[in-house]
Amino acid sequence: MSSVRNVSALAVLTGLISLAAACASDPAGPESGSAGNVAQSTGGGNADGGKDSKGGTGGVPGSAGAGAAEAGAAAASEAGAGGQSLDSACSAYASARCTRFQACVPTYFPILYSSLADCEQATLVLCRNELSAPGTSRTAESLAECASDMAAQNCADWQGPSPPSCELPGSRADNTPCEYDSQCESTLCLRATQSWCGVCKARDIAGAACDAGQATCVHGLRCANGCTNGDICDATDKHFRCAEAKAKGAVCENITQCQGALTCLGGICTTGVGVGEACDRSVSGNCERSADLACVEGPNGGTCVKNAYLGANAVCNIATAQQCSGLGKCNGTDGRYTSTGPGICMPPGGEGEACSSDKVCRQPALCLGGVCTSPVDAATCH
Secondary structure (H helix, E strand, C coil), X not given: CCCCCCCCCECECCHHHHHHHHCCCCCCCHHHCHHHHHHHHHCCCCCCCCHHHHHHCCXXXXXXXXXXXXXXXXXXXXXXXXXXXXXXXXXXXXXXXXHHHHHHCCCCHHHHCCCHHHHHHHHHHHHHHHCCCCXXXXXXXXXHHHHHHHHCCCXXXXXXXXXXXXXXXXXXXXXXXXXXXXXXXXXXXXECCCCCCEEECCCECCCCECCCCCCCECCCCEEECCCCXXXXXXXXXXXXEEECCECCCCECCCHHHEXXXXXXXXXXXXXXXXXXXXXXXXXXXXXXXXXXXXXXXECCEEXXXXXXXXXXXXXXXXXXXXEECCCCEEECCCCCECCCCEEEEECCECCCCECECCECEXXXXXXXXXXXXXXXXHHHCC
């Protein structure tokens, strides 16, 4: 999990979303809801949920949200004037993070969260927990500064490296137990599978193998794959490695190699196909992600259409861009997740409720041992 910024997200969001897009043996691809399938894995042990993994999500340049900017500036001013409460700092951070996320990542925000308030509440839970973690660099003052700096970013900047105020190293050495990146000198807490706890680990450098789901690369690099669009990524030399993200017009092999909301079409990093235009569902990221479009198959082939997001118990169909919001699952008549036909939006599970691959957990809980489990006290990680 990354220090103060994504999804749980994602975290964002979203290194796993990039992984799904790069290894697209599934013709549905991330446009048709695979983001919702993998997002729970980025459920995040940090207030931001994985800033660096946001490189795989969509976004458009834009101005900072006024409300978030005001909240961040007020929090920073209050901190500088003699300190502030942890709740005030976390509230300012949650407002800044969620406002930016909603504005800059329209493709995945509604899949992860049902509303701005839903995002802010999940972020508050993680933020308060992180501020009490042993060895963390997070304080009310540093978090307020991070919130102010983040709120002032446009979307292009927000999808790049976090402001320095949001990436302060902690005091724990490599191989020391942790739950949050901010506890580690390396700024990376590599969490164990199906666990809130992990160990501090040095970040992966350019050219090194990396973990796309946990954004393990040195800040400024992304975890990209060497597979050509449509390939099944099973060759040793094609696995994920840290690299500079490629700008519009650069040669690419798949979507994970391109900057921000760009996709890889015809071997070139580009914005993707626009609304109402013809698309190919076998190519992941075919439609423009910054416009939140999906490729829907019709009698005359595929067409890019705007995604629709539905609440609990609504009739959904991922194949026709009728998505479930807030990590709801589109389940068929057999109660199992369906990615190709109609179903009913089943809401995510709350704390203590049963969970599975067909019923994920509401942010920020993780599905551990078949039960939705909230963040643990970081001091209990050994």
